[in-house]
Amino acid sequence: MRSRKPPLSSRLMRATWRRLPAARYEAGWEPGLAVPAADGTPLVTDHYFPRAQGNFPTLLVRSPYGRRLPWSPMYGMLFAEQGFHVVLQSCRGTGGSGGRFDLWHNEAADGRATVAWLREQPWFDGTLGTVGPSYLGYVQWALALDPPPELKAMVVQVGLHDPHALFHTDGALRLENALAVGVGMEYQHRGTAAFAGATLRLQRRLRDITTARPLRGAYVAALGRELPWLDGAMAHPDPEDPHWRGASPGEAAERLAVPTCLITGWHDGLVDQTFEQYGRLRRAGCPSALLVGPWTHTSALQRGWPEVFAESLAWLRAHLCDDPSGLRPTAVRVHVGGEDAWRDMEDWPPAASGTPWFAAAGGHLTARTPADSAPLTSFRYDPADPTPSVGGPLISPKAGPRDNTALEARADVLTFTGPPLTEPLDVIGPVSARLTLSTDTGYADVFARLCDVDPHGRSVNVCDGLAGLRTGRQAPSEVTVPMSATAHRFAAGHRIRWQVSGGAHPRYARSPGNGQSPLDATEFTPVRVTLHSGSALILPRGAGASRGGEGRV
Incomplete structure (x- = not known):
């Protein structure tokens, strides 16, 4: 085996990390291997390994984002130092690999071909695991559609399995996600400088791109080509x-027996995909674990990396090395916001009933059921001045909890606020909104958000969601808005706030208000949205929640 030290840039980055376990071995590096795909296309691959005698299990990491920073130190070096062979491969058409990158169409076959190549390597001992984030999670699910017998464990970090849900929510385009994915796929495998330049170019031109009429093709100004x-x-x-036929390998979880660990963050743009896969794995009886931290899509691999790496390493050692000493005793661990503490749980979501908090006159939020469903209040959504997005679950660095005070001062944002809590309130599980709405055009998006308001009046987002009203009718309609899930403690003296608005731009493309496609619309129609009594924010109440009357749940 031709052995080198890992790249200097990787060793320098490795030296900056803290709170990681001490290395067990020195890492070696065998770069630039050509692994043949089934059609003969060369897939460029780097091999990291412990520089020691003996048998070690292998981890397969397949990436469309290149094989150097940060993937080389985070996956190649760190796991090799802990006693794993690591095969770090550039997906077809990226990072020097041959062929054409065709999003989500070749990963299953190319993954199987790589495993066939592994079987021929003298250092492969027949024990295989997979690990990686985002699209590196997608390729794991693709391999799991027909898992090879050598596959003994998977770790999917802030992972993707449903491409459609990455780009769309109930007919609304997830515009900011789409642009971030475009930059990542087009530039990240070209190196740090190219990726950083494209990211900066996108940010400089973001407003022009996201307000273009029509929206279709406007991204070319930042990405350089169609x-x-x-x-x-x-x-x-x-x-x-x-x-979208065949794009999602998510169904692999419905019949999977390979022990799988899922890791996400409350403000990860793919958090709901992780919850969906965890539910499928549990129903299938597959050994599985779930870790949910106070992270975004990117901070999970930055500020959260010590916890993410420790969780991943413990799972892989347990199932590839027969060493369960690092596993926690419960299947689920979640970070509870507001309390800033971790909580171990037997399953997710916890058993809970949905408790309604009703919108009331004067911007109040109350536990009392209203007597009727009469019109309560309204707002005007103007696509020419769209309600802006502030934080929340994204795959960009703009994600996360933010102060919503300025947003809530806008005339096109309704807020309903409960009284100060007399004791702490835990909200743990899925959150939703059930609204009765009427509009003057029959076409609108509805954005709903749960916020925590402290005694000083600072309002911080906890979770949210968007749904579309596209009946073309002006009569009242019932709309349910899934608002993801949370584990959050509202402290005594804090208040629960529910926001209702007509969008969050540019996180979502603005609704034209007239039934036209948001991608092709050149004419926009302002919409008057009327909220009726009986509309409610639905919070989960389980065994661990506070109990009581008004101001409590």
Whole structure:
């Protein structure tokens, strides 16, 4: 085996990390191997390994983002130092690998071909695991559609399995996600400088791009050229459209027996995909674990990396090395916001009933059921001045909890606020909103958000969601807005706040208000949205929640 030290840049980055376990071995590096795909296409691969005698299990890490920073130190070096062979491979058409990158169409076959190549390597002992975040999680699910017998463990970190849900929510385009994915896929595998330059260019031109009429093709100003795969993803909002056929390998979890650990953050733009896969794994009886931290899509691999790495390493050692000493005693561990503490749980979501808090006149939020469903209040959503997005679950650095005070001062944002809590309130599980709405056009988006208001009046987002009203009728309609899930403690003296608005731009493309496609619309229609009595924020109440009357749950 031709052995080198890992790249200097990787060793320098490795030296900056703290709170990581001490290395057990010195890492070696065998770069630039050509692994043949089934059609002969060379897939460029780097091999990291412990520089020691003996048998070690292998981890397969397949990436469309290149093989150097940060993947080389985070996955190649760190896991090799802990006693694993690491095969770090550039996906087809990226990072020097041959062929054309065709989003989500080649990963299953190329993963199987790589495992076939592994079987021929003298250092491969027949024990295989997979690990990685985001699209590096997608390729794991693709391999799991027909898992090779050598696959003994998976660790999917802030992972993707449903491409449609990455780009669309109930007919609304997740515009900011789409642009971030475009930059990442087009530039990250070209190196740090190219990726940083494209990211800065996008931020400088973001407003012009996201307010262009029509929106279609406007991204070219930042990305440099048209990307057919991105155009296709943005132009097909219907999950049943043939465009998405075969794109999601999520069904692999429904029959999987490979022990799988899932890691996400409360403000990860893919958090709901992780919850969906965890539910599938549990129903299938697959050994599984779930870790949910106070992270975004990117901070999970930065500020959260010590916890993410420790969780991943413990799972892989338990199932590849027969060493369960690092496993925690429960299947689920979640970080509780507001309390800033970790809580171990037997399952997710916890058993809970939904408790309604009703919108009331004067901007109040009350536990009392209203007597009727008469019109309560309204707002005007103007696509020419769209309600801006502030934080929340994204895959960009703008994600996370933020002060919503300025947002809530806008005339197109309704707020309903409960009284100061007399004792702490734990909200743990899925959150939703049930609204009765009428509009003057029959077309609108509805954005709902749960916030924690401290005694000084600072309002910070906890979780949120968006749904579309596209009946074309002006009569009142019932709309349910899934608002993801949370584990959050509202402290005594704090208040619960519910926001209702007509969008969050540019996180979501603005609704044209007239039924036209948000991608192709050139004319926009302001919409008057009327909220009726009986509309409610639904909070989970379980065995661990506070109990009581008004001001409590």
